[in-house]
Amino acid sequence: VMGSKNLKAVVARAGKKGITVADPVKFMSIINELYRPMVEDPLREAWREHGVLIGWPTWAKGGFSYRNFSKYAPEEKVAQLYDPGEFYKTIVKTRLACATCPVGDKGRFDIVAGEYKGKEILVSELLQEIVSTAIKMDIGPDYNKRLVILDTADRYGLDILEFTFMLDWIIDLQERGIVTQEDTDGIELTRDFDTVMAWMEKIAKREGFGDVLAEGWFGAIAKIGRGCEKYAVHCKGLAPAFMDPRINFNPESFEETLNPRGSAAVTAESPAILPMMPLDKIWRHCDRMCLSEDAMEEIFEIPDEFSVPLLTRHVEDWFQLYTALGICARQQIQMRHDFTSMRDLYIAATGWDVSDEDMLKVGERVMNLERAINAVIGFSRKDDKFPEMWFKSIEAVEDPNIKKTLTDYYHTKELTPEDVEKMYDDFYTGRGWDVATGIPTRDKLVEVGLDDMAARLAKEGLIK
Secondary structure, X not given: OOHHHOOOOXXXXXXXXXXXXXXXXXXXXXXXXXXXXXXXXXXXXXHHHHHHHHHHHHHHHHOEEEOOOOEEEOHHHHHOOOOHHHHOOOEEEEEEOOOOOOOOOEEEEEEOOOOOOOOEEEEOOOHHHHHHHHHOOOOOOOHHHHHHHHHHHHHHOOOHHHHHHHHHHHHHHHHOOOOOOOOOOOOOOOOOHHHHHHHHHHHHOOOOOHHHHOOHHHHHHHHHOOOHHHHOOOEOOEOOOOOOOOOOOOHHHHHOOOOOOOOOOOOOOOHHHOOOOOHHHHHHHHHHOOOOHHHHHHHOOOOOOOOHHHHHHHHHHHHHHHXXXXXXXXXXXXXXXXXXXXXXXXXXXXXXXXXXXHHHHHHHHXXXXXXXXXXHOOOOHHHOOOOHHHHOOEEEOOOOOOXXXXXXXXXXXXXXXXXXXXXXXXXXHHHOEOOOOOOEOHHHHHHOOOHHHHHHHHHOOOOO
């Protein structure tokens, strides 16, 4: 939206009137109850030191795909990409925090040794950095170079995932002979530091073939042609997040194809974001979200399994609710909240008496509004689809016997395109959307208080 208006940024200045809290005593009482376990958490220092990489050994267990989603990097290859002892030999972290955060796991990383000594890099989290540079671009455990790439992308205004995934695709096309060295300005593309740095500059400055890539997935596909779209792994013109459903088919990877904000804006967060979480942990998360008995029965209808599409629908709503309230999505903060604490904080802050039912509608209203806006600009079920590559197996470069195929979350059965289509049916049905179009129905929009959007979609001929 900002880009379509040639708008670079929005600046908000602090007002002079302050904020009045309706019941400050109750508000602070709830805050203190939430705050105490955060600061007393025995893992707090580890969170501050490593951020989301505190769970790197668990992330590594699943492995990651690379080489344009065509190869598999197993645990032993991935695990070595973050070794705190090696990382902090040449890097010093100054911890940074958002206002009032008791954890402060963000940081400024100063490179204090080596070729890039003196560089200062601001980092929110390093998980996506590992996926985009260390894995996708084969930079490996050279931490200094990885941080320099991240910093350069920030300074050019490039999304590090979008850029590296697209460059990975172009390298794959050149290896397949679809794109030639003549196309890429006489340069043979390789997955290494120099190539990454050079092509960030070419894209940012729209130089040569960099101008083609600067057009994004749809623009580049149209200009290159030659069947290149067959190997382009994107969802609605955006690169997926770092999750490959063949490795971990969870709500987060399923939502990559559905999210109205784009595939990299993961909002379907749940314990299942990590591989092979026990079923009781998924169940407890549903209880925290205050799901009804009927909803729980539908999600856990099949013994020893859970429905990915139905859980996706509810965790999306949950994410929209707590982020609308300004609550951090990071585990060490969000895990301390449940529906009751969020409702009580809202009432104490505003003085408005809101029912549980109305509070629970907030996230659903946001998701329906976003989907309705998508419908107005032309998106529908036809655009909700897995990239073709995800239905093909991937194997490890080092050992072709190690393979991954698209399966359910607990890896008990392989999934076909027909299975995934059925999951879309279940998702739309659970949301009360038109199964044929994937667009919210008039009844659903009115139910969540979006009468104006119902009228807009009817005027556009998108709903009856």
